[in-house]
Amino acid sequence: MKLLMKSASCNGFMLFHYPQMMPSAFENLRQLLDSGKIVSKVDNGPDGGFHGIEAIPDGVDYLYSKKSIGKIIVNL
């Protein structure tokens, strides 16, 4: 609805279809990181985190729960 009222559209794209743009894009990201405008975060999951190889699907579910902040990792 937000898009509709602005006559805006939203497109996905495949990262590897644009390899020539990757160096400059990632250099921009790196500068944003250096300047502190963005930060790198790790999310080990709720309640003490994900442990064991069996917990990997829990990590995937957590990603789609939209509650994670940063990179989800599972400790084996």
Added chain:
Amino acid sequence: MIRIIQLFRDFFIFYRNMTLPRLSRQWLVHKLTPDFRSATRLDDVEIKPPGKYEMIVKNVAVGVSANDVNFAAGAYLPGTQPPFPIGFEAVGTVAAVGEKSIAKEGDHVAYVQNGAFGEYQTVTMSPNKNREGTLKLRVHTGPKFDRNRNLVSINFVFLKRHRHFCKVILVVVRRGVPSHIFLGLGQTSDDFQIQSGDL
């Protein structure tokens, strides 16, 4: 003399490979669906001795991403039929190496290669390119840091030497230009200790 050294080395590699377990538990895709749980199953797979440019990494922590769901649905490899391994990124310890491997046993590494959701993973890293990977990236054997001491690296990183660095983001460097961030592993040394267990 060279022959004797080669024999000694071959025996050493053979002995080391004997210390690997025979099987590794590995998440495999058995059915193409975006429902990760019904797509995958935890199976036992055989650990083969490392090839010339290969290393076998005992994974300590793995990264989860939306790619895993897309890959389980068959989105990235049209026509590929299951079963196939899944998972893209991990940190771990090198358990065995082939004769031309750029790592040695005991090195702590981060890597990106298909099939990372397993206890052990065979990682192929030739000095020139990732032969089996789809990224075809140039590999650097040492870590690089920018002026703010961020790790700006490689698709292959020796972690042990920079556990004390605070902000860590891993970037593939191609021809000296950061070209692909693949893994934001952590921003404090605590993160690494949590991830690495016995590293």
